[in-house]
Amino acid sequence: MAEIGLRFEVDGEIATIVLDRPGKRNAQTSATWSALARIGENLPGQVRVVVVRGEGPSFSAGLDLSMFAPGGTSGQDSLATVATLGDDGFQRRVAEYQRGFLWLRRPDIVSIAAVQGHAIGAGFQLALSCDLRIVADDVKFCMKEPALGLVPDLTGTKPLVELVGVPRAIEICLTARTVGAAEAVQLGLAEMAVPGDELAQAVQDLATALLATDRAAATATKRLLQGASGRTLEEQSAAERAEQSARVRALFASS
Numbered sequence: 001m002a003e004i005g006l007r008f009e010v011d012g013e014i015a016t017i018v019l020d021r022p023g024k025r026n027a028q029t030s031a032t033w034s035a036l037a038r039i040g041e042n043l044p045g046q047v048r049v050v051v052v053r054g055e056g057p058s059f060s061a062g063l064d065l066s067m068f069a070p071g072g073t074s075g076q077d078s079l080a081t082v083a084t085l086g087d088d089g090f091q092r093r094v095a096e097y098q099r100g101f102l103w104l105r106r107p108d109i110v111s112i113a114a115v116q117g118h119a120i121g122a123g124f125q126l127a128l129s130c131d132l133r134i135v136a137d138d139v140k141f142c143m144k145e146p147a148l149g150l151v152p153d154l155t156g157t158k159p160l161v162e163l164v165g166v167p168r169a170i171e172i173c174l175t176a177r178t179v180g181a182a183e184a185v186q187l188g189l190a191e192m193a194v195p196g197d198e199l200a201q202a203v204q205d206l207a208t209a210l211l212a213t214d215r216a217a218a219t220a221t222k223r224l225l226q227g228a229s230g231r232t233l234e235e236q237s238a239a240e241r242a243e244q245s246a247r248v249r250a251l252f253a254s255s
């Protein structure tokens, strides 16, 4: 994966994905997204927390601009090539790209984006695809796609709307403006902002706190919380009963 600019490290129950092309501000290509999907498919069973971070001054400058060039970058898709696939083919290809992002929401793990500097376009969407975001005080979120004639299509629009609401999401995306650390926390885009040199420790502390909870209870609770907005109160109450029944029976069966 080193040639793609990704590193994957596992330390006990914590896995870390490192975007590792700092010289290109961790710009992402189709190969990045395939590699992310493979990491998700092969995630070791003991992993409970997945940290996504970027090497160097920026989390990620988004789509590698060489993908706009007719030939793309060696061995990887160019937008021009993907555009020739036709509607069905294009959508199938983007569905493959999206697989690299979607698994980060799995209920049996908690994903944390550690974000410093620029998180632009695909970089912002990768941060949004994580459950939680801890940011450095120099963070600069920017959804640049509409300014480039594109839409955000790497699974970022739903979490953005859920976090900030439709009006604010429209304003952020259609102006392609930068959102800094204080505003990100105020809008709920980030759980916490810390000085840059404290980012790694803040993420480690959060991971440690998350790991203190029983795994089965954490998984069931995350499943409940994720489903809440799509259910009525009655349906959510029923879902709570069902999850609790499984929990209580498991606890008493094992004691």
Ligand code: CAA
Residues within 6 Å of the ligand: 023, 024, 025, 027, 057, 058, 061, 062, 063, 064, 065, 066, 118, 120, 121, 122, 123, 144, 145, 148, 150, 151, 152, 153, 154
């Ligand atoms: N693709 C490829 N290379 C990039 C890049 C990108 N997105 N962003 C930065 N780089 C490269 C630069 O070309 C430069 O390379 P060289 O040293 O070889 O010239 C190197 O990274 C450092 O860049 P800067 O000198 O510009 O660094 P900076 O810290 O001053 O600025 C930046 C950082 C603000 C991120 C700026 O580089 C920038 O604006 N980059 C482009 C961002 C962009 O438009 N991304 C596309 C988002 S849209 C998207 O992501 C679409 C989608 O998913 C569908």
